[in-house]
Amino acid sequence: MLCIRNASGEDVIARQLANFVETCLQQAGPESPTILALKRYLRGVCGLPRFRQRLVLSDGTLLADNEALTQIEAQLVLLAFCETTETEEAALRHAAAKGKTEMVENLLQRPQDPDLGYPRPLLLACGFGHLEAARLLLEAEADTSTADMDGATPLSLACQSGHSEIVRLLLQARATSSANTNNVTPLLYACQDGHAEVASLLLEARVDIDHATNAGHTPLFMASQNGHTQVARLWLAGKADAGKASTKHVTPLLIASQSGHLQVVRLLLKARVDPSKSDHNHVTPLLLASQDGKVEITELLLSARADVGKAEIHGETPLLWACLAGHLGIAGLLLEARADVDQARDDGATPLMLACQNGHLQLAKRLLDSRVDPGRSSKNGMTPMWFAEQAGNLELIRLLQASSDDSLRSAKRARH
Known part of the structure; x- marks a missing residue:
């Protein structure tokens, strides 16, 4: 018979041992159940974790956690947290930060409040990736919503560092995905740093897939910015808003194009985002790809029918920047x-003028082959020849001459 009574003498458990083990301690494992397993069960009965429970026999003997569970009669004693010095608080933080599991266990058995001191022990264990220390602190009912000075929670820190097993543990403990002071959620941390497994766990937990920071950066935006293709693929499969822009109207496609992340650009275009959607300065993905010489991204954008003539606020087009x-x-x-x-752009400068300005001979030839007007001038009266002469580029001067x-001869033939 297993008989456990509370301080007032009322039965908490009064059952045949074999029946109790079979029905209540299935998770104790194939080996003989221990007092530890019994205490974990009692948590659901008395509402306090095992660290704050003591089982005492009638002769005053204290049952140790590692003792085998036998037919016993014992009293369940529930303990308040003991008084804790600053040194003892620091000791638990140190043990959590270093992953010293035995030390964490011993301090919690005092029983010591797991949420004393700053930073909280759970923040340290999760931030440094110490799974077993985090498990013990959670078993001691450490507060999962505690945050550091920037508002980052244990879940945020675990996500940021890619500690997937700790993330899983925290989600099982129903840790919330609350944001920090900049409105950055655990999910945003995971996507920013490319932790695909962590992102997948959060996706399964049904977090807000399109939650944005104060700057309007979504998880997909961060994955696109940093070239995390696997995370971007996960988010698109999860029906994230692929075209959601930041507060400055920067889309995931725009930032991926600027950063040169070809595979992410491919994924976003496959999701049928607008290839010509511009930011607050009217800059498009094609403009940025053209400026930075990203040939493959330019090809993808043109294949998606990006607007080849769309200009930014000063009239600059993709061809002008190229x-x-x-x-x-x-x-x-x-x-x-x-x-x-x-x-031309707003000041009247044409692609040929800009090519001549920087001495790009082959580019000037390509433009002239396209029947560009070699004598056209800007609003300041500058011509391609003027730019070539300023640069002292004899080859360009001869080419333009x-x-x-040829243009004059063609004009004469046309008149006759």
Whole structure:
């Protein structure tokens, strides 16, 4: 017979041992159940974790946790937290931070409040990835919502560091995915740092998939910014809003294009996002890819029918930026996509002027082959020839002179 009574003498458990073990301690494992297993069961009865329970025989003998569970009559004594010095508080924080499991166990058995001191022991165990220390603290009912000075919770720190087993443990303990002071959630941490397994666990826990930071950065935005293809794929499969923009209207596609993350760009375009959606300065993904010489991303964007002539607030087009930077291959792609070879920016500068300004001879040839007007001037009266002369580039000067002569001959033939 197993008989456990509370301090007032009322039966807490009064059952045949074999029946109790079979029905109540199935999770104790194949080995003989122990007093520890009994205390874990009693948590659901008395409402206090095992660290605050003592089982005492009638002769005053205290039953140890590692003793085998036998037919006994014992009194269940429930303990309040003991008084704790600053040294003892520091000892538990140290043990949690270093993963010293036995030390954590001993301090909790005093029983010591697991939520004393700062930073809280659970924050340290989760942040440094000490699974067993975290497990003990959670068993002692440490507060999962405790936060550091920036508002990061144990779940946030575990997600940020990619400690998937600790994340799983915290979710089982019903830790919430609350945000820090910058509105960054655990999920955002996981996506920012590319922890796919952690992100998957949070997705299964049905967290808000499109929650954004104060700057409007969603989990998908962060994964796209940092090139975490696997995480981006997870989020798109989870029906994240692929076109949701930041407070400055920067989309995941825009940031992925700027950062040169080809596979992420491919995924986003496959999700049918708008390839020409611009930010607050009217900058498009194609503009950024053209400026930075990202040929494969430019090809993908053009295949998705990105607007080849869409300009930013100063009138800069993808072709203008490609010519200024000397990206011959990208300029060729844009011209094949029927970019306007004479489309100028607000000050009247044309693609040919910008190519000549920086001495891009082959690019100038490509533009002239597209029948650009070699004599066109900007609003300040500057022509391609003026730029070539300023740079002292004899080859460009000859090229422009020859093109001008050809243009004059063509004009004369047209008049006759």
